[in-house]
Amino acid sequence: MQRRDFFKKAMTVAGTAAIGSVGLEAKEEVKTVHPVDDRKVSEIAFPQKQPLITYSDRPPLLETPRSVFTSKITPNDLFFVRWHMPIIPTYINSKTFKININGVVKNELSLSIEDLKTQFEQVELTAVLQCGGNNRTAFKPTASGIQWGVGAMGCAKWKGVRLKDVLNKAGLKEESSWIGFNGLEKAVYAKTSNFVRELNLEDLHDDIILAYEMNGEDLPYLNGYPLRLVLPGVYSDSWIKMISNITVTKNRQKLHFMDHAYRVPDNDCECETPENLAQKTKPIEEMNVxxxxxxxxxxxxxxxxxxxxxxxxxxxxxxxxxxxxxxxxxxxxxxxxxxxxxxxxxxxxxxxxxxxxxxxxxxxxxxxxxxxxxxxxxxxxxxxxxxxxxxxxxxxxxxxxxxx
Amino acid sequence: MQRRDFFKKAMTVAGTAAIGSVGLEAKEEVKTVHPVDDRKVSEIAFPQKQPLITYSDRPPLLETPRSVFTSKITPNDLFFVRWHMPIIPTYINSKTFKININGVVKNELSLSIEDLKTQFEQVELTAVLQCGGNNRTAFKPTASGIQWGVGAMGCAKWKGVRLKDVLNKAGLKEESSWIGFNGLEKAVYAKTSNFVRELNLEDLHDDIILAYEMNGEDLPYLNGYPLRLVLPGVYSDSWIKMISNITVTKNRQKLHFMDHAYRVPDNDCECETPENLAQKTKPIEEMNVxxxxxxxxxxxxxxxxxxxxxxxxxxxxxxxxxxxxxxxxxxxxxxxxxxxxxxxxxxxxxxxxxxxxxxxxxxxxxxxxxxxxxxxxxxxxxxxxxxxxxxxxxxxxxxxxxxx
The missing domain is CATH 2.60.40.650 (Immunoglobulin-like)
Structure with a gap:
């Protein structure tokens, strides 16, 4: 490749990432292929992790190598990592950490990990966690987002308490309708939207838990220590890490990460073309087989x-x-x-x-x-x-x- | 190293292996060091196995890489392999395969795998299997035997029937005292001793089983399909693979692999020197911590x-x-x-x-x-x-x- 070509290509990719858009190579055929599968693991390991395929260190974006997927359980130190904001706490005191439950509830709560472990029924559940964009390298032209290979997924045994039990303790007011979740990750720019996800009360069920353990150990920091939301069956965008706040609302807040990100075309094929992007979209939600x-x-x-x-x-x-x-x-x-x-x-x-x-x-x-x-x-x-x-x-x- | 030096060294090692003796480098200090730990896995996999560290293909001698030992269970396709004889069956019909129980018993038995699965209580037990010579490369001067690194061991969940229940069905005669076990591996030379191990009836207990499953699957051929003896807590020399015959005797048969192999000095330190080998020896038996x-x-x-x-x-x-x-x-x-x-x-x-x-x-x-x-x-x-x-x-x- 000539030097000029290289810069042209590099700028195209950079441009795609920066503006979160597609279609700069409009003449490329629209298709899907096998995801990229020849990336090597990093030479150096992140804290609490073995060396993994590394896409970024700020925020940490780490993929699990294919060979790990002979196992029914993905070990904590080989489990993939995906954050949205570059700033995440590297030290949390689990004794003083609290999760707050507020909004249209009868009693606002502020619960420590110890409170969760002693005041509620403890439950365990084994579930797959998978990024909605796992295998994204299969899409041509390039789809915006992390260019994952096959390993942005894992399966762990999660231990914690039912979200339902915690909400019942707070007591939902009659007008409550949506539950908003937020964690401790922070953006560099003050104007960046918070990474908030919302769940409709009608979709609440017994298997949604606030988990403090993963495969019998405290959650690794990079997987959401000391507490994360577990929403089995749906893609990981809703599984808020380092969850610090739950706000019950009457109306949907419609924030950036609900109303713009993690959505697919709302048509039968869930498909579109770069020249003709779908006008109506819906959340990605349930995982495909x-x-x-x-x-x-x-x-x-x-x-x-x-x-x-x-x-x-x-x-x-x-x-x-x-x-x-x-x-x-x-x-x-x-x-x-x-x-x-x-x-x-x-x-x-x-x-x-x-x-x-x-x-x-x-x-x-x-x-x-x-x-x-x-x-x-x-x-x-x-x-x-x-x-x-x-x-x-x-x-x-x-x-x-x-x-x- | 000069060419002549290289040959001298190679010949010494070859000589040691061939005559199964030690002391050819008598002036070498007698000591133990850390086992060799930098061997690479093979480029090609044996049947039913992932690529492992390969010492020999006839008989198959395969070691598990260190990195596997973060897991409580060793997967079947990464589990180490050690045979004594070069000839082992590569096809066994599990429908027609039988294990025979004979000797001083009231009823000689010939049991199929199906008989074992239907006529006896099924039991499961998780146990470590480790070669008595695991880490042998730690010994200087070189000890005779396979020059293992750290991975001639593994831990699996074994499923089968109690040896005790099978012996009870055969009915032990009053004079019975020893139980001899033999499998289907065969030597090249007719004169080679059979690989027979013996157990004293007094050492029989409930956790000794005849296993047909390993981690929820049929045993791999290289780990003793269709049936192997499981003797938890003791080194693997007694865990007969492809076990085909159990003979109950009045007196110990004292065959080669009981009376000469797998023994250590019968003194407090279980130690000796190449110049002064112990006269009295005892079986290796219980695994060290x-x-x-x-x-x-x-x-x-x-x-x-x-x-x-x-x-x-x-x-x-x-x-x-x-x-x-x-x-x-x-x-x-x-x-x-x-x-x-x-x-x-x-x-x-x-x-x-x-x-x-x-x-x-x-x-x-x-x-x-x-x-x-x-x-x-x-x-x-x-x-x-x-x-x-x-x-x-x-x-x-x-x-x-x-x-x-």
């Missing part, structure tokens, strides 16, 4: 005729995984993988494995595809429709191995 | 003042781990790590973690040391005494990281 191969990764060399065990994970919004299928002929025929016992619950990963003997020397594509109980099936990458935010990608996964 | 750091591994670069979480596993023969301690000043002072809830049971790994902020730029040694309920403490590597088989090493573990 999805699956990923953890082993082998692309580039693995395996022996001809030797039993190869393909391992990975599948999940959806909580309808339940019905089956995972594997193809070694580029999707012409499919064979069913073995699923784990499902005892982690409906919001968690189902681990799968599939054994076969590679019969021919050379390159081999291995595909996996999940179907849920509702009948939703992962489509091929090419059949996913484009949206400007690069949200909700769930194309059939594929790795390329070498049989020797 | 041990622990290992899984993260960080040596060579990891971490940030100064950033919270570093050290993670690893500890275990013993079943007395129970009392504490794991970490030192960052080469053993002068020790700080206690957090242990997991211990719900995996007394024979399993206890996972631990310890968080601190590295305060100085430069190289840093991190040590870990376990103590069990009986009061046994891991010694420093240098304080472990030499034995010719290189067995039972359990020196305080150490990794070297770079703080930047």
């Amino acid at each position: 999805n699956s990923l191969i953890g082993y082998p990764t692309s580039g693995t060399r395996v022996k001809k005729d030797a039993q190869l065990v393909v391992r990975g994970v599948a999940f959806d919004a909580g309808h339940g995984i019905k089956k995972v299928e594997i193809s070694i002929d580029d999707g012409k025929t499919w064979m069913e993988a073995k699923l784990d016992d499902g005892k982690q619950g409906k919001y968690a990963y189902r681990a799968f494995n599939f054994t076969f003997n590679p019969a021919h020397i050379g390159m081999l594509n291995i595909l996996c595809k999940a179907t849920n109980q509702k009948g939703d099936v992962q489509p091929f990458a090419k059949d996913i429709k484009w949206n400007h935010g690069g949200y909700k990608y769930n194309g059939i996964d594929e790795v390329k191995v070498e049989v020797v | 041990n622990s290992l750091i899984g993260y960080p591994t040596s060579g990891t670069r971490v940030k100064k003042d950033a919270q570093l979480v050290v993670r690893g596993v500890a275990f013993d023969a079943g007395h129970g781990i009392k504490k794991v301690e970490i030192s960052i000043d080469d053993g002068k002072t020790w700080m206690e790590a957090k242990l997991d809830d211990g719900k995996q049971g007394k024979y399993a790994y206890r996972a631990f973690n310890f968080t601190f902020n590295p305060a100085h730029i430069g190289m840093l040694n991190i040590l870990c040391k376990a103590t069990n309920q009986k009061g046994d403490v891991q010694p420093f590597a240098k304080d472990i005494k030499w034995n010719h088989g290189g067995y039972k090493y359990n020196g305080i573990d150490e990794v070297k990281v770079e703080v930047v």
